[in-house]
Amino acid sequence: MxxxxxxxxxxxxxxxxxxxxxxxxxxxxxxxxxxxxxxxxxxxxxxxxxxxxxxxxxxxxxxxxxxxxxxxxxxxxxxxxxxxxxxxxGGEPLDEFDTVEHVAPMRSIDSSGDVEDVREFDRRVHDRLGLSRGGSGSDDGEDDGTDSGGSDGQASLTDYDESAPQTTSEVEYFCEPKFDGVSVEVVYEEGRFVRATTRGDGEKGDDISANVRTIRSIPLRLTGDYPGFLAVRGEIFMPREAFQQYNRERVERGDDPFANPRNATAGTVRQLDPSVTAERPLDCFFFDVLDSTYDFETQHGRQDRLPEWGLKTNHRTALVDDIEGAIDYRDDLVADRDDVDYEVDGAVIKVDDLAQCDRLGSTSRAPRWAYAYKLPARTEETILRDVVVQVGRTGRLTPVALLDPVDVAGVTVSRASLHNPDQIRDLGVAVGDKVRIERAGDVIPYVAEVVENNADGHFEFPEHCPVCDSAVEHDGPLAFCTGGLACPAQLRRAIEHYVSRGGLDIEGLGEQKLDQLVETGLVESIPDLYDLDEEDLAELEGWGETSARNLRDELEAAKAPPLDDFLTALGVPEVGPTTARSLARTFGTLDAVMEADEEALREVDDVGETVAHEIREFFGSERNREVIAALREHGVSPQEVAVETGAALDGLTFVFTGSLDGLTRGEAQDLVERYGANATSSVSGNTDYLVAAEGAGQSKLDDADANDVPVLSQAEFEDLLREEYGIDVDGEA
Missing domain, CATH: 1.10.287.610 (Helix hairpin bin)
Known part of the structure; x- marks a missing residue:
């Protein structure tokens, strides 16, 4: 029933x-x-x-x-x-998606955000049908340029009412929201779900049936008096509220949130593991019949029939008398877009009479009987939907604003920093407020101000860590979890950073596998990585003997890392690769870095007062020293580095490209830096020499030519150091 x-x-x-x-x-x-x-x-x-x-x-x-x-x-x-x-x-994971030909072409539709383009679409419809235009147009099809505003033909954004008095206009339009999701073809035979396919190139797409079966708003069996064959088109989307909750969970785990619901949806329906799709909050609206054994006469008749068969439709549709009514419909969508639980990026305007649609036909790309009147992009001002507190690997708690996606300087932004509790208080910001977003240095988005207060009270910063429930400790404007590595967020992110490409670059430990090791208790601290047993690893889901052995080999090979890589991997606050290299070549050994006082640290390039304090605090922590001692007990021994031997090359800047003979590019950079030079990765007007070895990059050679930078071969580079500066590359005199 x-x-x-x-x-x-x-x-x-x-x-x-x-x-x-x-x-x-x-x-x-x-x-x-x-x-x-x-x-x-x-x-x-x-x-x-x-x-x-x-x-x-x-x-x-x-x-x-x-x-x-x-x-x-x-x-x-x-x-x-x-x-x-x-x-x-969800079922078993797939190896790949099969390609399937559509029952009928899934064409895109022409679109514009310019109202005159919409009126031009109406003119073309009337001309092709051989009809005169009423309402705002004249009989000969020329537009008088006036906007009729709210016309008598405007319909409210409600379900179409079959019993309502109908107009006698020659062309009526059926209007519906243009959803910002992923288009899908779903086929039913004798009422049973057969397959679902992505739009692809419009003629064929990927078979995503295994994933679509997990979406509960898409019936596996139709209801009522359904046709023997039915192919329908729908739009899969992630509801806005569910999207914000899903992003909240990702941020709390330390993962990057999705930029917008459409990206989240597209990534989800293309998962090779259907169980992942099943866990994510997807929904679907159906809006078109591609083929059927049931005959229809109008677009609105299709819309009425689909729910009777168990197919979910959107109620914000309207049947209007003329194009001005369609324009008004779109303007109402603009006004209401923040109040609906799905993303809308336009209004779809369709000729309602299907016989007229057949006469109008289609181009190879788009139907001539439909047009999308786009909504303007949200820019700078948006709604703050949630505030989530993220725990970093150092234990710092950072409040993050989750937003309705908004365009800021050409970039879609769905999250923004609130920095610290003091800023939240100063802004007086709360969930539901309309806020203005800016990008610091055109890069990092942040909440600049509250434009409109829509909520009672303000966000209260938690007194306990949202991950481990440990007490929160405040240091000036900053807040920290006191749980240390006992806090899962800090442990996971510390290990993740240690093995990442920016750390020791240990392959075979992606996000999923790392979570698995932490959740099963095999890894409770960074040194535990070196205790992992091949047999234990091979028994885990998704592992095998080969992947377990490869990980063990990777870990063994990383026991003698370059000192700068090790310093970066430890996650010392404010110490990235550049600062780590400066510390390594200044102090030479891990012990020397660990024992250096703030005064000595401030003498290092790239290290100011704040960074020196952070380094001293990190190595002064008993907990951190215990971790380093445990790593050494497991055989981890960072390589010593020859300290700077003078300033013979002071003021010079070198760039290296290609494969050097007898030394790596990194070793060449270390060499010139030990003698006071700078080594950079790109050629500019400040570059003194480009050293181009075998396989040199053409772009760097072109940049050198454009900036009049001398280009040296490896032999010429070594001669320069030896003859001009008394530096022997082999002996380093």
Whole structure:
């Protein structure tokens, strides 16, 4: 029965269902199959109410209990699961997506944000149909340039009402939101879900059926008097509220959030592991019929019919008399865009009469009977939807604002820094406020001011770490978790940084595998990495003997890292690769860096008062010293570096390109830096010499030519050092 009519099937699991069941081993096959059929019928009914109508009648815990019982019956009695609600959890991972030809072309539509382009579309429609234009136009098709504003033909943004008086205008338009998601073709045969395909190139796309099966608003079986064959087009999207919650979880884990709901959706439907898709909050609106054994006469007739078959549609549609009504419809969408739970980037305007659509036809790329009137991009001002506190690897707590995506200087921004509790207080910002976003140095987005207060009270900074619940300690305007490496966020991010390309560059430990090692308790500190056992690793899901052995080999090979790489990997606050290299060539050994006082540290290039204090604090921490001592006990011994021997090359800047003979590019850079020179990666007017070895990059050679920079071969470079500055590359006299 249709959920629209609120007619529940005669089924014991629909209203106030009993969730206590006899053990599966105590029932016979016939009883099990009968109960499974009832559970499937009830779960489909509840899915329609929850995901299509947003009007559930049972709590989530009861739904989960019914689903769990169905899974148990299907498993114990080997019941066919084709089309079962249990398939929503996702199946086996895929190796790749198959390419499938569409039932009918999935064309794009022409679009513009200029109102005159929309009126020109209307002129073309009338001309091709051989009709005169009423309303704002003249009989000969010329536009008088005036805007009729709110026309008599404007419809409200509600469901189309079949019983309402209809107009007699020669061309009526059916208007609907243009959703900012991922377009999909879904095919049903005899009411059963057969496949789902991405739009691709419009003629064929990727078969993403395994992922789409997990989206609960897309029925696996149709309801009502459905056609024998149906191919529909829909838009998969991530609801705005769900997107913000999902981003909150990512930020709390230390991951980068998605830039916008569309990116999140596109990445999710193309997962090779359907179980990942099943965990993410996707939804879908259907808006077009590509092919069917059912005949339609109008666009709005299609829209009315789809919900009867269990397909979710959007209610913010309108049938309007003329193009001015369509323009008004779009303007209403602009005004309401912040109040809906999905991203809209335009209004789709379709000729309503399908016979007229057939006469208008299509180009190879787009139909002539449809047009998208784009919404203006949000710029600078947006709604702050949430504030989440992120825990860094040093324990620092940073509040992050999660925003409705907004364009700032050509970049889509969905998060912005709030820096610290003091800034939040000074701004007086709260969830729901409209804020203005700026980018510091055109790079880092931040909340500049509150434009409009829409919430009561202000965000209160937590007194306990949101990850481990340890007390929060304040140091001036900054806040820190006191949990140390006992805090999962700090541990995970410290290890992640240690093995990253910016640290020791240990391959085979991506985000997922690192999470796995921490969650299983195999790694509780950085030194634990060197205790990992090949057999233990090989038994983990997704691992094998080869990957386990490769990781062990990588870890062994990294036991004698360059000193600067090791300093970077430790995650010393304010110490990146450049500062680490300066420390290494100034002090030469790890012990010397660890024992240096602030005065000695301030003598190093790139190290000022603040950085010197951070370095001293880090190596003065007993906990950090214990970690370093444990690493040494596991055989980790950073290489010593020859300290600077003079300033013979002071003031010179070198750039190296190509493969040097007998020394690496890094060793050549260290060499000139020890004698006071600078070594940079790009050629500019400040470069004194470009050393071009075999395989030199052409772009650097071109830059040298443009800036009149002398180009030296390796032999000429060595002669220059030896003859002009008394430096022997081999002996380093």
């Amino acid at each position: 249709s959920a629209d009519a609120r007619e529940a099937p005669d089924n014991p699991y629909v209203e106030d269902p009993a969730t206590e069941f006899d053990p599966v081993e105590d029932i016979d096959d016939e009883t099990a199959r009968e109960q499974a059929a009832q559970l499937r019928e009830a779960l489909r009914y509840h899915d329609r109410l929850y995901y299509r109508d947003a009007d559930p009648v049972i709590p989530d815990r009861d739904y989960d209990a019914l689903l769990s019982r169905l899974q148990a019956l299907e498993s114990a009695f080997d019941i066919d699961t084709d089309g079962s609600p249990t398939q929503r959890v």
